[in-house]
Amino acid sequence: MNSILKFFALGPEKPVIKDKNRIxxxxxxHRRNVILIVTLCYGLAYVCxxxxxxxxxxxxxxxIFTPEEFGIIGSMLLYCYALGKFTNGFLADxxxxxxxxxAGLFLSAIANFxxxxxxxxxxxxxxxxxxxxFQGFGAxxxxxxxxxxxxxxxxxxxxxxxxxxxxxxxxxxxxGVALLxxxxxxxxxxxxHWGYWVPATITLFAALxxxxxxxxxxxxxxxxxxxxxxxxxxxxxxxxxxSIWRTQLRVLAIPSIWILALASSCMYITRYAINSWxxxxxxxxxxxxxxxxxxxxxxxxxxGILGCVAYGYCSDKFFNxxxxxxxxxxxxxxxLPLFVIFWGPRDPIILAIALVVYGFGLSGxxxxxxxxxxxxxxxxxxxxxxxxxxxxxxxxxxxxxxYISGRLISDSEIKxxxxxxxxxxxxxxxxxxxxxxxxxxxxxxxVLLALSLWKVKASD
Amino acid sequence: MKNAFIWSxxxxxxxxxxxxxxxxxxxxxxxENFHPEHQDKVAKLNVRYGNDxxxxxxxxxxxxxxxxxxDPAAVDTAAGILGDVNRVFMVTAxxxxxxxxxxxxKQTDKLQAHYVFNCGDSNRLENVDIKLLEHLxxxxxxxxxxxxxxxxxxxxxxxxxxxxxxNYQNLSQN
Numbered sequence: 001m002n003s004i005l006k007f008f009a010l011g012p013e014k015p016v017i018k019d020k021n022r023i024x025x026x027x028x029x030h031r032r033n034v035i036l037i038v039t040l041c042y043g044l045a046y047v048c049x050x051x052x053x054x055x056x057x058x059x060x061x062x063x064i065f066t067p068e069e070f071g072i073i074g075s076m077l078l079y080c081y082a083l084g085k086f087t088n089g090f091l092a093d094x095x096x097x098x099x100x101x102x103a104g105l106f107l108s109a110i111a112n113f114x115x116x117x118x119x120x121x122x123x124x125x126x127x128x129x130x131x132x133x134f135q136g137f138g139a140x141x142x143x144x145x146x147x148x149x150x151x152x153x154x155x156x157x158x159x160x161x162x163x164x165x166x167x168x169x170x171x172x173x174x175x176g177v178a179l180l181x182x183x184x185x186x187x188x189x190x191x192x193h194w195g196y197w198v199p200a201t202i203t204l205f206a207a208l209x210x211x212x213x214x215x216x217x218x219x220x221x222x223x224x225x226x227x228x229x230x231x232x233x234x235x236x237x238x239x240x241x242x243s244i245w246r247t248q249l250r251v252l253a254i255p256s257i258w259i260l261a262l263a264s265s266c267m268y269i270t271r272y273a274i275n276s277w278x279x280x281x282x283x284x285x286x287x288x289x290x291x292x293x294x295x296x297x298x299x300x301x302x303x304g305i306l307g308c309v310a311y312g313y314c315s316d317k318f319f320n321x322x323x324x325x326x327x328x329x330x331x332x333x334x335x336l337p338l339f340v341i342f343w344g345p346r347d348p349i350i351l352a353i354a355l356v357v358y359g360f361g362l363s364g365x366x367x368x369x370x371x372x373x374x375x376x377x378x379x380x381x382x383x384x385x386x387x388x389x390x391x392x393x394x395x396x397x398x399x400x401x402x403y404i405s406g407r408l409i410s411d412s413e414i415k416x417x418x419x420x421x422x423x424x425x426x427x428x429x430x431x432x433x434x435x436x437x438x439x440x441x442x443x444x445x446x447v448l449l450a451l452s453l454w455k456v457k458a459s460d
Numbered sequence: 461m462k463n464a465f466i467w468s469x470x471x472x473x474x475x476x477x478x479x480x481x482x483x484x485x486x487x488x489x490x491x492e493n494f495h496p497e498h499q500d501k502v503a504k505l506n507v508r509y510g511n512d513x514x515x516x517x518x519x520x521x522x523x524x525x526x527x528x529x530x531d532p533a534a535v536d537t538a539a540g541i542l543g544d545v546n547r548v549f550m551v552t553a554x555x556x557x558x559x560x561x562x563x564x565x566k567q568t569d570k571l572q573a574h575y576v577f578n579c580g581d582s583n584r585l586e587n588v589d590i591k592l593l594e595h596l597x598x599x600x601x602x603x604x605x606x607x608x609x610x611x612x613x614x615x616x617x618x619x620x621x622x623x624x625x626x627n628y629q630n631l632s633q634n
Contacts, residue, residue: 061623183489183627285611289627414509415587416606418617418624419594425617427624431610 008095008103011220026221027149027229033213034149035158038142039165041105041206041214046169047176047199048108049077049135052115052128053276054177054294055195057283062192063426066413069121071406074276075399076129082395084136086388092140097148098214104137105207109200116196141214148217151232163308170301173199174279178294186291251386256377256456259449261390264369265397266446270338271362272398273439274300277405281432286346299352300359307363312372323373324454330368331447333361338443342436369450370394377456401442408434488621491628495616501525502616503599505592507606509585515551515577519592522570526598534598535571539564541595542573548595552587553579593619603628 017023056070065073092100111131118124142162150158177195179187218225227233251257274297282293307330315326337358344350370390378386412431417424487494503521508514519542526534542548545562561576579585593599602617604624616625 189489287613412610414585414608416507416604417587417589418602418604419589419591420617420619421594423622425622425624427604427606427613427615429606429608429611429613431608433610 008099010094010096011216013219014222016224017222023223023229026223027218027226030215030218030221031149033215034145035161037210037214038101038145039162039168041101041210042138042142042162043165043168043172044199044202044206045105045108045135045138046166047173048105048112048131048203049081050170050173050275051112051177051195051199052077053279054173054290055181055192056276057280057290057293058181058192058195060280060428064119065121065124066410067406067430068403068410069124069406071403071410073121073125073128074402074406076125077132077135078272078395078399078402080129080132081136082392082399084133085139085391085395088133088136089140089388092137092144095141096216096220097141097145098210098216101137101141101145101214102207102211104134104141105203105210108134109203109207112196112200112203116193116200145214149215149226151226151230153232154230160309164305167301167305170275171298174294174298174301178291182289182291182294186289251378251389254377256453257374257386257389259453260369260374260377261393263446263449263453264366264390265393266442266449267334267362267366267369268394268398269401269442270334270439270446271366272401273405273435273442274358276402277409277435284430285432286351296348296352296355300355300362303356303359304363307360308367310360311364311367315368315372321376323368323376324451324456327365327368327373327450327453328447330361330364331450333357334365335361335440335443335447337361338440342440365446365450369446373450373453377453397442401438404438405435408438488618488623488625491616491618491621491625495628498601499603502601502603503592503596505590505602505604505606507588507604509606509608511581511609513579513581513583513585515557515575515579515585515588517549517575517577519573520570521596521599526571535566538571538596538598539566542571545575548573548590548592549575550587550589550591551577551579551585552589554584554586555580557583557585593617 017026052070052074059065060067060070088104108131111127111134114127115124115131118127142165143159146155146158146162177199180190180198181187181192181195183189215221218229223229278300279288279290279293279297282288282296283290286293288296311326311330314329315321315323319325337354340354341351341358344354371387374386374390409430409432412434414429416427416429418427500522501524503519503525506518506520508516521538523535526538542564543562545559551557557577557579559575560578561574563574565572565574593602600619603614604617605614606612613626614629616628618625
């Protein structure tokens with residue numbers, strides 16, 4: 001056990017190398033590897049998190065799991081991911097991030113291999129829950145690595161590059177996995193099992209790449225800190241009058257933090273509703289085939305990359321860093337397209353445009369509710385705690401959503417059973433009316449809650 | 461690092477194309493290529509279930525489907541079977557549904573069965589068991605057009621295929 005802990009532990013600090021040219025060479029080499037590896041491999045890891053969403057419809061049609069069972073399985077990942085982000089954040093601070101992240105990827109791949117082998121709901125729920133916890137290794141490890149290898153003035157842009165990883169991952173999932181299991185000629189027509197096994201195989205290679213190329217901290221490698229190397233030091237803090245822990249607890253007494261947490265939780269309901277059930281809805285109710293349904297969901301994730309960037313730019317440039325007016329703009333951009341998607345004309349071009357605008361607005365307001373606005377409201381030295389608190393609420397909302405949506409869809413089920421030569425062929429019919437009211441209602445609640453903070457000002 | 465990734469990608473693509481389940485002549489997976497040849501020899505089932513809780517089902521089987529030319533008694537036999545609705549079409553809801561119409565009509569060139577169940581608007585329909593192909597062995601393929609208040613699906617049930625066939629219409633031929 002000790003040897004395992006030692007293997008994963010942060011390396012001891014080594015004496016700094018004297019040769020400045022060697023230092024520069026090593027920093028350039030490792031920094032290039034860090035941004036490439038954390039972005040690419042975090043994106044690849046996403047496929048092992050989202051693959052279930054693409055194989056859901058074929059598995060439901062085959063009668064393997066009901067929508068309610070999928071809701072249970074899906075929510076297990078989200079609850080465990082929320083827990084994982086919290087615990088693994090603490091662990092990552094003490095770990096060799098390359099080995100830590102690689103272990104998470106490896107174990108997530110194993111869980112996905114297992115998912116392709118089971119048709120038992122309890123086994124799938126346990127495996128997918130574990131997968132959620134393993135997936136929670138990635139973000140803390142990536143952020144710790146970025147913090148260690150990029151200095152204050154440059155970290156924002158590299159964080160922005162890394163942030164595109166989730167869109168890369170979602171794109172790979174909705175297009176890549178769909179390509180595997182969609183019927184020919186649009187896809188390879190493989191069985192749903194391969195929707196897990198191929199991402200798992202690719203993630204094993206990603207784990208190998210992370211293990212080999214994601215370095216420990218600079219000081220563990222005989223390099224100076226990046227702040228020293230770049231001569232980019234932060235503000236020296238005065239001795240604290242109260243402990244960080246006490247200040248973190250005081251964050252919980254700020255009413256606007258609770259409102260923000262609730263708003264983010266509601267928005268995560270809609271976000272994960274579209275991510276988890278959107279493609280199933282398009283296939284079940286709108287008659288899309290598997291490939292086209294996932295392609296349309298992909299449109300909204302790509303638009304999300306632009307939404308994040310646009311929100312930050314607009315709020316800083318046009319509203320003097322005041323978030324509430326921009327929250328309103330992006331909230332409306334997220335909400336109105338939902339009415340078009342679910343109740344609007346059945347034209348695929350209008351649907352595609354609505355999904356793009358929705359994705360753009362959603363990403364922007366998520367960046368605010370889960371990030372920027374929280375950092376504004378909370379005391380700066382405990383911004384992390386505020387974001388962590390809101391993050392847990394957000395994923396609890398997402399997890400509850402998956403179960404509730406699955407249950408509502410299951411409750412509407414009508415089975416048409418055709419007996420042919422002693423065997424049954426079943427065609428399932430579902431009604432998405434109730435879940436849609438739930439998803440859109442959550443968005444309305446989120447926008448209203450965010451608007452209630454119109455007069456809240458940023459704190460120091 | 462670059463070479464390792466390139467070789468890995470090539471290996472993965474090779475495995476996938478080798479494992480692909482494409483069979484271009486497959487009757488079930490590419491049925492849209494075969495269906496036009498026999499679409500006039502397919503029985504048709506039309507079911508509507510509305511918000512009023514009424515299940516309205518119409519089955520049509522033309523004489524070619526029933527092979528009346530080979531056996532003139534086949535139509536009467538089929539009519540007798542369809543006249544017993546509990547043998548061929550059963551509806552299960554949270555509470556019992558009332559059968560309000562059950563007719564079998566022999567028309568010039570086809571047989572038409574019409575069933576109406578009134579389940580009530582506060583009663584939830586759960587299952588519809590259709591045993592047409594079980595009790596009418598002369599029917600090889602059934603074209604189903606089923607519409608609920610939320611969604612409409614059209615598909616084929618064929619004795620030769622293990623799963624329903626959804627994409628059976630070759631749109632380029634329409």
